[in-house]
Amino acid sequence: MTRTSIGILGAGQLGRMLAISGAQLGFKIELLHDEDSPCAGEVASYQKASLSDEQTIKAFAAKHSVTTAEFENVPLSVLSWASESGKLFPPPPAFAVAQDRLLEKELAQKLGIKTPRFAPVSSLAELESAFASLGAGKFVLKTRSLGYDGKGQARINAASEIAAAWTSIGERPAILEEFFPFESEVSCIVARSTRGEIKAYDLCQNTHQSGILVKTSVEPNHPLQLAAVAVVEKVLSKLNYSGVLTVEFFVKNGELYFNELAPRVHNSGHWTIEGAETSQFENHLRAILGLPLGSTKIRGNKVEMLNILGTAPKLEEVLKEENLHLHLYGKEERPGRKIGHLTKIYW
Amino acid sequence: MTRTSIGILGAGQLGRMLAISGAQLGFKIELLHDEDSPCAGEVASYQKASLSDEQTIKAFAAKHSVTTAEFENVPLSVLSWASESGKLFPPPPAFAVAQDRLLEKELAQKLGIKTPRFAPVSSLAELESAFASLGAGKFVLKTRSLGYDGKGQARINAASEIAAAWTSIGERPAILEEFFPFESEVSCIVARSTRGEIKAYDLCQNTHQSGILVKTSVEPNHPLQLAAVAVVEKVLSKLNYSGVLTVEFFVKNGELYFNELAPRVHNSGHWTIEGAETSQFENHLRAILGLPLGSTKIRGNKVEMLNILGTAPKLEEVLKEENLHLHLYGKEERPGRKIGHLTKIYW
Numbered sequence: 001m002t003r004t005s006i007g008i009l010g011a012g013q014l015g016r017m018l019a020i021s022g023a024q025l026g027f028k029i030e031l032l033h034d035e036d037s038p039c040a041g042e043v044a045s046y047q048k049a050s051l052s053d054e055q056t057i058k059a060f061a062a063k064h065s066v067t068t069a070e071f072e073n074v075p076l077s078v079l080s081w082a083s084e085s086g087k088l089f090p091p092p093p094a095f096a097v098a099q100d101r102l103l104e105k106e107l108a109q110k111l112g113i114k115t116p117r118f119a120p121v122s123s124l125a126e127l128e129s130a131f132a133s134l135g136a137g138k139f140v141l142k143t144r145s146l147g148y149d150g151k152g153q154a155r156i157n158a159a160s161e162i163a164a165a166w167t168s169i170g171e172r173p174a175i176l177e178e179f180f181p182f183e184s185e186v187s188c189i190v191a192r193s194t195r196g197e198i199k200a201y202d203l204c205q206n207t208h209q210s211g212i213l214v215k216t217s218v219e220p221n222h223p224l225q226l227a228a229v230a231v232v233e234k235v236l237s238k239l240n241y242s243g244v245l246t247v248e249f250f251v252k253n254g255e256l257y258f259n260e261l262a263p264r265v266h267n268s269g270h271w272t273i274e275g276a277e278t279s280q281f282e283n284h285l286r287a288i289l290g291l292p293l294g295s296t297k298i299r300g301n302k303v304e305m306l307n308i309l310g311t312a313p314k315l316e317e318v319l320k321e322e323n324l325h326l327h328l329y330g331k332e333e334r335p336g337r338k339i340g341h342l343t344k345i346y347w
Numbered sequence: 348m349t350r351t352s353i354g355i356l357g358a359g360q361l362g363r364m365l366a367i368s369g370a371q372l373g374f375k376i377e378l379l380h381d382e383d384s385p386c387a388g389e390v391a392s393y394q395k396a397s398l399s400d401e402q403t404i405k406a407f408a409a410k411h412s413v414t415t416a417e418f419e420n421v422p423l424s425v426l427s428w429a430s431e432s433g434k435l436f437p438p439p440p441a442f443a444v445a446q447d448r449l450l451e452k453e454l455a456q457k458l459g460i461k462t463p464r465f466a467p468v469s470s471l472a473e474l475e476s477a478f479a480s481l482g483a484g485k486f487v488l489k490t491r492s493l494g495y496d497g498k499g500q501a502r503i504n505a506a507s508e509i510a511a512a513w514t515s516i517g518e519r520p521a522i523l524e525e526f527f528p529f530e531s532e533v534s535c536i537v538a539r540s541t542r543g544e545i546k547a548y549d550l551c552q553n554t555h556q557s558g559i560l561v562k563t564s565v566e567p568n569h570p571l572q573l574a575a576v577a578v579v580e581k582v583l584s585k586l587n588y589s590g591v592l593t594v595e596f597f598v599k600n601g602e603l604y605f606n607e608l609a610p611r612v613h614n615s616g617h618w619t620i621e622g623a624e625t626s627q628f629e630n631h632l633r634a635i636l637g638l639p640l641g642s643t644k645i646r647g648n649k650v651e652m653l654n655i656l657g658t659a660p661k662l663e664e665v666l667k668e669e670n671l672h673l674h675l676y677g678k679e680e681r682p683g684r685k686i687g688h689l690t691k692i693y694w
Binding site for chain 2: 003016019020023024025026028029042043044045277286291292294295299312315316319320322323326327328329330339340
């Protein structure tokens with residue numbers, strides 16, 4: 001039997017958890033990125049290469065059974081080179097959409113999915129007319145690309161703040177969005193295999209602080225489960241998607257509003273390692289290899305995931321608690337940095 | 348915080364699963380062995396070195412927070428060099444005992460633990476008198492050291508077979524044991540930390556074929572659970588042991604008879620990865636680091652582990668079954684070789 005080998009673009013904690021998951025199934029894993037000592041490089045082969053090295057990227061994708069990516073902002077050129085192999089999943093258009101807040105919202109709109117009010121902005125004049133046209137409310141101006149964790153964004157509560165906001169985001173192509181008065185945030189993580197099989201995890205209830213996920217809580221039978229999965233299925237189908245896809249929603253008055261999507265395993269799905277029958281990492285690999293998907297059933301009555309930011313907890317304290325599972329990514333401590341997570345299962 | 352680093356002597360599948368388990372807790376893992384491409388080298392740093400290179404072994408143990416071993420027959424010289432660091436667990440005497448079938452049985456006897464009848468043999472004359480003295484029954488002659496999976500053994504059913512048996516085991520120091528008419532075989536896996544904390548897993552019911560473990564089955568509340576743990580605790584205490592220790596027993600008429608011990612995580616404990624709250628691998632690492640041990644509670648009503656020998660199963664078939672967890676070790680297929688295992692949880 002020829003050994004299955006998986007190429008992963010990127011080598012952060014998501015790559016680390018994908019690699020561990022793939023190793024358990026006996027796959028050969030190789031990661032590629034441009035960092036010196038990325039945390040995933042500790043648990044699998046790691047090839048350091050420039051992401052602008054076309055030949056290396058092509059050779060990398062060509063030699064593996066399949067290639068995937070563990071970070072959202074893979075340059076589209078890299079995806080294009082890798083996809084020449086015919087073995088890159090998810091498909092590049094999913095990344096193109098995920099990397100552009102305007103394309104994301106427009107895709108949702110096109111599919112008849114509710115979103116917060118929004119308008120495209122490519123100049124100060126357009127920003128002014130967008131602000132005037134969107135109606136009453138508070139707004140947030142976001143660059144279309146490469147903003148994350150609260151960067152590249154500016155609040156606009158009044159017309160007088162428009163010019164400063166435009167300057168503060170660097171006068172880059174942007175989207176003006178209603179600052180959405182949500183009651184809660186949920187994410188829906190769904191795997192779709194290259195054979196079209198689909199399995200969804202239970203909805204994740206997420207808590208952010210300063211734009212960073214701090215906590216995910218999951219209970220079976222969320223009232224919006226079916227509605228959310230129906231939305232994600234539309235997106236999967238439209239993008240002809242294979243792999244794990246995550247869609248984040250706002251919830252208001254019992255309704256879902258599309259916020260954004262991630263063409264990959266997701267921080268809000270880390271609970272699935274111990275909290276679900278099959279983890280999002282294993283199901284992503286199964287999906288892109290065209291293997292049967294594993295059960296996504298939750299274990300226990302409730303699962304909570306807490307991100308560990310900045311500083312590792314005292315192992316003596318954490319490890320003595322029952323049903324609490326610690327994950328550290330081997331990353332150096334640094335204020336605010338995601339260096340691990342804890343998963344608590346309530347039986 | 349200084350990063351915890353763990354040195355592992357050996358780099359087979361036990362090392363691979365230890366390394367994966369340690370990586371999830373954020374530990375830095377390094378394996379050392381003399382093979383070119385051992386399967387654990389895929390998931391952690393690997394140092395190839397001769398096991399007779401004293402300086403390398405000493406330096407290896409000195410630089411890690413703790414050092415442990417993943418195979419039983421680590422040369423005692425290697426253990427002696429590594430233990431100069433003061434950070435080698437389990438302690439070398441546990442290996443000395445495990446590597447010698449006679450010392451093993453004598454230890455049990457000294458502790459008042461029932462064993463099959465046995466007698467030491469160091470010459471043909473001694474073998475003859477041992478055979479005469481042990482009474483009626485069938486017997487097996489085993490070399491004291493370095494026999495495993497049925498090698499280095501010869502059956503003796505009658506006095507006429509004595510000479511041939513002595514020749515067939517190479518006339519090496521041996522032990523003559525009653526060929527024990529057991530009803531079943533169980534193993535008891537217990538973790539003891541450097542702080543003296545002890546946690547035991549549920550008894551594993553084992554099935555061997557041709558001396559190789561093929562299946563382990565575990566259900567809570569085995570009637571011999573307490574008796575088995577009491578025996579293992581005596582051994583742990585006598586050996587001043589830290590880490591996971593496995594003791595294999597025969598069962599006859601509802602009583603336990605000591606068979607052998609392994610100073611390490613054990614094939615019959617692979618079910619603990621998905622089938623217990625904390626795996627034997629994680630608990631071994633916690634134990635040798637002096638961290639609180641994790642719960643050893645079984646998940647579900649029953650767990651079964653099947654070894655995969657020789658040939659990998661068709662992934663399409665295996666992965667479509669619910670509650671079945673596949674592990675492959677990245678080893679080449681070869682007749683009879685342990686290349687993976689399956690764990691089935693019955694909820």
